[in-house]
Amino acid sequence: MTHAVVLGAGSWGTAFAKVLADAGREVVIWARRPDVAELINKTRTNSDYLPDLRLPPTVRATADPAEAISGADLVVLAVPSQTLRGNLADWAGHLEPDSTLVSLMKGIELGTTKRMSEVIVETAGVAADRVVVVTGPNLAPEIADGQIAATVVACTDMDRATLVQSSISTSYLRPYTNDDVIGCELGGAVKNVIALAAGIAAGMGLGDNTRATLITRGLAETARLGVALGADPLTFAGLAGMGDLVATCTSPLSRNRTFGAHLGRGETLEQAQRATRQTAEGVKSCLAIRDLSRAHGVEMPITEQVERICHEGADPRAAMAALMSRKPRPE
Ligand SMILES: NC(=O)c1ccc[n+]([C@@H]2O[C@H](COP(=O)([O-])OP(=O)(O)OC[C@H]3O[C@@H](n4cnc5c(N)ncnc54)[C@H](O)[C@@H]3O)[C@@H](O)[C@H]2O)c1
Numbered sequence: 001m002t003h004a005v006v007l008g009a010g011s012w013g014t015a016f017a018k019v020l021a022d023a024g025r026e027v028v029i030w031a032r033r034p035d036v037a038e039l040i041n042k043t044r045t046n047s048d049y050l051p052d053l054r055l056p057p058t059v060r061a062t063a064d065p066a067e068a069i070s071g072a073d074l075v076v077l078a079v080p081s082q083t084l085r086g087n088l089a090d091w092a093g094h095l096e097p098d099s100t101l102v103s104l105m106k107g108i109e110l111g112t113t114k115r116m117s118e119v120i121v122e123t124a125g126v127a128a129d130r131v132v133v134v135t136g137p138n139l140a141p142e143i144a145d146g147q148i149a150a151t152v153v154a155c156t157d158m159d160r161a162t163l164v165q166s167s168i169s170t171s172y173l174r175p176y177t178n179d180d181v182i183g184c185e186l187g188g189a190v191k192n193v194i195a196l197a198a199g200i201a202a203g204m205g206l207g208d209n210t211r212a213t214l215i216t217r218g219l220a221e222t223a224r225l226g227v228a229l230g231a232d233p234l235t236f237a238g239l240a241g242m243g244d245l246v247a248t249c250t251s252p253l254s255r256n257r258t259f260g261a262h263l264g265r266g267e268t269l270e271q272a273q274r275a276t277r278q279t280a281e282g283v284k285s286c287l288a289i290r291d292l293s294r295a296h297g298v299e300m301p302i303t304e305q306v307e308r309i310c311h312e313g314a315d316p317r318a319a320m321a322a323l324m325s326r327k328p329r330p331e
């Protein structure tokens, strides 16, 4: 009997395991820490990440990756973007032939500027059509609570996308298939950087006009980069683009937006890191996205300023002023 494995027992990995179980799958979660695996098995909870969630009995956990992956037809990757390559190098030998690899990560790799599906193909040595990206407005605590949402299941192989779609369809999560893997992944990665900007603005005391401006112009620069990399511009009007951007830039549940608010209140990167525990992918990805945009000659002014605030110690007020003093241009 096959099962789905979720590699990573953080917020999204744990909530996604519940989705798979609610959709009828047997699920094994791999947790990095044995005590987390034990807690899940004993109490059905993962209190560090989602204290209110009770996992169904069809979910079990282990800290042994070989045991978790062996026999799995669906392999879901839910680790931080910047550790994926190292993690997958250790796990690749355990993958079943023709298993489907599902990427939940929303980031771009530092140094290589690769998307997560590219890292998976390279590291696991699998064909690109075995990799499926799931992305959309999916804040883990809301999904864990069974609140209604939709998501995108992107793959170059529509049969595989449809298979994953049926594996995660529940009364509260409606997945749509999409064949634009590049656009879906970029939408997910860049929205984290724009959410940092929205948080920075909120931390500075700026209001809804500012947020709407950042969302809209953030979407414009995301789509510009996407088109340069071969994405379908329409993807950015969908769940993986506008949908996720709105959810992340507006919700107090977003770790990226929350991180940005710390910076906007004048804290340093280190102070913001100390105050927030979970992964805020945009903090590292902003560097990789900035590099990617420069390599392709694409202007991404918001991303440039977020990178300056995060990594060059720029004052948020000076960064906002720099955005506002750019050369006038048509929309
Ligand atoms: N949380 C959400 O609402 C949400 C929603 C959609 C997508 N995502 C994306 O999912 C990915 C995972 O995010 P998350 O929210 O689960 O993060 P998280 O911070 O909640 O959890 C990350 C998990 O990875 C583990 N981890 C940390 N360093 C590791 C390492 N070196 N090797 C292996 N495991 C390590 C942690 O122990 C933890 O279990 C991110 O790319 C994020 O952008 C998150």
Ligand SMILES: O=P(O)(O)OC[C@H](O)CO
Binding pocket: 106, 136, 137, 138, 139, 140, 192, 195, 244, 247, 248, 253, 254, 255, 256, 257, 279, 280, 281
């Ligand atoms: O909490 P964040 O900022 O990582 O955002 C979570 C999800 O990506 C929202 O879709």
